[in-house]
Amino acid sequence: MPILLFYLVVLFLSESVILVRCDEVQILLELKKSLGVSDESWTPNNAPCQFAGVTCTTKSVSAIDLTNKSLPGYLSFDTICQLSSLQKLSLGYNDLSGPIRPSLNNCTKLQHLDLAFNYLIGHIPDFSSLTELRVLNLSDNAFTGPVPWTSLFQKTKLTDFLIGDNPSLDRSLFPEELTSLHRLTTLYLSNCSLHGPIPPSIGNLTKLIVLELSVNSLTGPIPQEITRLTKLFQLELWKNQLTGTIPPNFRKLTELANLDFSSNNMGGDLTELKYLTKLQSLQLFYNQFSGEVPVEYGDFDNLVDLSIYNNMFYGQHPQNLGSKSDFDAIDVSTNSFTGPIPPNMCWLGKMTYMALLENQFTGEIPASYASCTTLKRFRVSNNSPTFALETTPRWTQMLDPSLFPEEVTSLRESIICIITGIKMKNNKFQ
Template identity: 50%
Template sequence: MSEADIPPLSLHFLAVLSLLCFFSGANSDDLQILLNIKTSLQNSNTNIFNSWETHNSICNFTGISCYSDGSVKAIELSNQQLSGTLPFDSICQLKSLQKLSVGQNSLHGPVTDDLRKCVRLQYLDLGNNFFSGEVPDLSPLNRLVSLYLNNSGFSGTFPWNSLSNMTGLVDLSLGDNQFDSSILFPAVVVELTRLKWLYLSNCTIEGRIPPGIGNLTELLNLELSYNNMSGKIPPEISKLGKLWHLELYNNDLIGKFPAGFGNLTSLENFDASTNHLEGNLSELRSLTNLASLQLFQNGFSGEVPAEFGEFKKLLVLSLYTNQLTGSLPQMLGSWADFDYIDVTENFLTGPIPPDMCKQGKMKELLILQNKFSGQIPATCVNCSSMTRFRVSNNSLSGVVPSGIWGLPNVGLIDIALNQFQGPITSDIQNAKSLVQLLLSDNQLSGELPPEISKATALIQIDLSYNQFSGYIPATIGELKQLGWLALQNNNFSGNIPATIGELKQLERLALQNNNFSGDILATIGQLKQLRRLSLQNNNFSGTIE
């Protein structure tokens, strides 16, 4: 029978049958490939492969997406506790595969040249694994839009030139790999003008940031930290008007912020810490969207711009170990859920901004080793979120607000080397998280409250060089974790309570230069962890057994 003799309905049936046979054959091939992948990863501590069975449609396999014809479009198995080696020779036989996402697993072994055959890939994520060896030449993967190879154990020479074919790249993440050292910033990268995300931190790049960085005007995220980059920040960086995240920390950058840096008004997170930058911070006055600013361990000088006090989104400010002078803006941190400030080791003066914990979210106040004056703001007593309160080595004075002693989440209170007065109040019984209480070299007075025994997490108490008086409360023995008790150079008196002998973790006991009296208890001799004991200039009698 000729084709002309076949009824039209039969021709339609034959066409459909032929198409179904084609799809069935294609699906059969993809099924076998997926089963090969399952076999390679069969020792993984995961249940995701339970659905990868021959009686299921491959499009119903966990982590598999298909086109309408039933062919595999995407493998999405990131963060699934996978272990083993990836069979790239099998994977790249999936003719329609556009997405391979297996990041954040425990995959190991080499990435073989077979990866070059995945020519339809638009999205490739092998990041955060334990691969070894070099990354193969990826030139054939010229359709890639997103490439994530970060923190995956790669070494050797990265095939930078293969990126020149990937003109559509939007996301490029190669950081945290120990590629061969002594490579300059790859010129090919600044030609990828569609990039929005560039992560090259900690991958042994050195030399200057090239002026061509200004070509990447679509960038939202730029991370170059933990490299060996040197020279100045190029003024062309000011062209990146969409940039919201910039990390340059732990390099050898020098010089001032370039003119025009203040044009980066979309910046929300900026970290250029641990470099050799200098000059003032005036270029940052217009960065009103900043939520986090970290510039510690540089050589910045001058005043903190008054405009910082008006930044409505600012949550984190870290400027420690610079040469900053003047006072902090008094409205600093009062607008948003301010979380953290560290301006330690500068030459800052004036009062502590009063409203940094206005929203009740602040966790760390670190302003030690400056020249701040005035009192602790009364608003700090309401800062129940506080975990570290460090204002030591300043010129602060006045009575410590009683609520400070009882902050429920604070692990460290450090007010040493100031001119504070007044007592430790019974509020300290509420300090359930307090580990270190450092109050030395002030003018504090009064008795040590027995309620201190309720602060059961205490490991270190240093009240030395103050004007405390009265007895050591017998309840001190309830502080079972206490390892350091320094009470020297005060006006304490009376006997040492027998409960001191219950402090089995005590390593240092300093009681010298007080008015203690009575027998030196034999129980002190039972403190097996005690390494340092100072008792001189008291009125003790007896011996330690």
């Protein structure tokens, strides 16, 4: 009798699993129609786990990842949320259109939702029922209306929140609700109609690695509390209306690799930045920064991109700038820099762009740049009259005579230019 009971239980469980899988196959086939899935594995002859992009637990579908599959359809959460064990839904980088229906809230076990880079419209729905949510990415769509900030207040498990590049959202102050989400590691709110100051409570998000608030209308100074975010790797605040200086103790952000304050109204010097030895990209252009470039930048092993044009900097550049890293681009135009240019910025043969125009540089342009075969843009016009090419055959082998003033054209006949976009006028070339 016990043996018979055991077999009956096994048979019942097996039939239950088969029924669940049959139901999920039907759900996935409905989803295939709404999303426009064309993959041949999405067929009634296959089990759910055999559908491309579908992951199963022992019992049912737990994840669907159809990222970048050119899906042309629409979202049917009435169908999707019938997958009662679904934890991950990734449909980013497709051609999906239409709104997100409130039925999304029926996906109560969802932990990861990525719908970025589609053509979704309408309002962003309330997420109150999605209590398990860790990752929410709705960036780069066409959402309108208000953002349901209050529905995020209880999402204490949220680690990644991205709704940037939805420029038609209603104007909103920076949402204080977000600063209570202490597990956040990525916060992407660029180009989503934020205005007003960055609140001091931003300092509560001490686990942030990526903070992007660019292309908004944020005003006032950067709060000093931002220096509590010591795990930051990337900080982008470009194209706002920020004022003031780089906050005191900004040097604490020693993990920063990418820093962009460009196109604001900030000023002051770069003293606090000379301690950020892991910097790879520094973008400060179109501001009112002043002072000298810290000599320490010449010892930065990872710095590959320095763009600080259209400021009020002066003095000389560190002469070892770029000699210890795979330097790619430098633009320090429209400042008041003086002295010679660093000779070894193409030392490792990676530089593609160099713009030094509209300064007061003097001395010779080193012949090392004539050997820089990776250089595509070379702009040094409007500097001191004493700024000249180093006398060497290497320059005459690479520069097109039509790009020089008439008085030096005869010295450079029958030569081939391998650099494009060269501007070298209003200097004294020997």
